[in-house]
Amino acid sequence: MEPVINAHGLTHEYPDGTTAISEVSLTISEGERVAVVGANGSGKTTLQLALGGLIEPTAGSVDYFGETTDAEAVRERLGVLLQDPDDYLFNTTVREDIEYGPAQLGQSRETAARRVEALADDLGLNGLLDRPPFRLSGGEKQRAAVASVLAFDPDVLLLDEPFGAVDATYRERIQRRIVDHDGAVVLFTPSLDLVPAIADRVILVGQNGTIAADGAVREVVTDRSLLAEQGLRPPPTVRLFEGIAPDDEVPLTIAAARQSLLNGEF
Amino acid sequence: MTGVVGRSVESITAALRAVFTAEQVAATDGFLQRRDPRVTLVAVAGLALAVMITRTLAVTVGFAGLTLALAWLSAVPLRRLLARAAVVPLVSALIVLPQAVLLPGEVVASVFGLAITDAGVAYVVLFTLRVGVGVALLSLIVLTTPFSAVVAALRQLRVPVALVWVIAITYRYLFLFFDELQRLILARNSRTKGEATLRGGWRDGRRVAGTFLLRTLDRGERVGRGMRARGGARPPSPYRRSRSVDAGDYALLVVAAVAVVGSGVIRWGL
């Protein structure tokens, strides 16, 4: 698999002296779905911004698609969604915001129009397209922001907590879009609950902004002492089947758990 | 923040925010909304420029009438337009107010021992009216045309990229500014209770002002990242909304040209 993002020794210290990430090296390969998980303040957002070329790390560098270390040169291939939709939506209407990426990144108006329509349908934005983003509800803003990053169809998605305020219906739609995305996806989230349904690899960010673990989903989410150390807890099914199913068989998603209960496996 | 200061700051920001939000009108149907954005931009900006060079009250009033007619044809609520157009001239009126005293002429009144002259009053009125009509005309553009279409038209008209950039960023940051202020006030209101004294309100206001500055800078930086994440580091290039120029477009251009040339003739003669 071709590496799409290759980071070496990323360290970032904010002007006030806080070291948010420290000596992070990682590789994301084509088609991979990775969850970057860590407690609040562990440095996920900082790592996302550094990987997305939106902050200049104090040390280290990021290589994109084996081609360049300049993120601006490959901007149309990087879908960086910021954690706070208010930082991401700055146009006067939702439609202008969704079109902003495709227009700036040189996609044709027709392609963009088609994508805007499909995304608006899927994410329930049809009635909101002519409204100013700041007048939307929290979940609506988040859906508009997700639509805005998907609109230019980037190769790699770097999504910082895209579900926060979104209700169950649209959380599932967004989840489906992430799973069906045919490039690499990196999801930054403080909770492991949805991770098994989305990702196949988990990177744990430790309290001091270093990588505490990096491995297959099952391996990481069943390592209770490791998770406890990082202030995280295993996904619901792992907690439910604790002492009932062995770690290498425990169902990781609600759907899998239901199936194994129906089958009378445990 | 409650009390007199808090309430007035709150209502001022709410008003300003309403003034700078234009989208609904841009989405409705009307004369200017149906024009090619390039035509709207050239014609209406031309009118705004013309009104700024006039020196006659009658001509200025004529431009005001034209502005109102355009607003009416475009279903722009007059109250919205006036609210938008009033802020800038009120400030500029304060600046030129001393002219009411300084310009020589017949004394019409005397305040605190200062003689106000008729020429002075005429100057202040004309100046304020001109700025008001100019701002109202520019507001008409943003009220009837989606902002990205304005930017696209500027690019098509070969306005230098750097200038388009400045216009686009300034407009966006104006939004941000009022947004942040309103958020901050909301956050304070939710955690204060009872009627604060006027003095307490002022103290609070000063603290809010400090926080506001820092927060706006910080928010500006983060929105800057949001822009860059989607190609904001490249020159603004929104989709064009222009189409073939029609009879209505020509009519607007002709009216604007006549008004501009006419006011020039009145000012400087043939």
Ligand SMILES: Nc1ncnc2c1ncn2[C@@H]1O[C@H](COP(=O)(O)OP(=O)(O)OP(=O)(O)O)[C@@H](O)[C@H]1O
């Ligand atoms: N602009 C800043 N200036 C100074 N310190 C900052 C700044 N932004 C973040 N930090 C600090 O850097 C550390 C990492 O922050 P970061 O936002 O990356 O965490 P996070 O893992 O994304 O947290 P969350 O789950 O709450 O989103 C925290 O200790 C935070 O307080």
Ligand SMILES: [Mg+2]
């Ligand atoms: Mg974060």
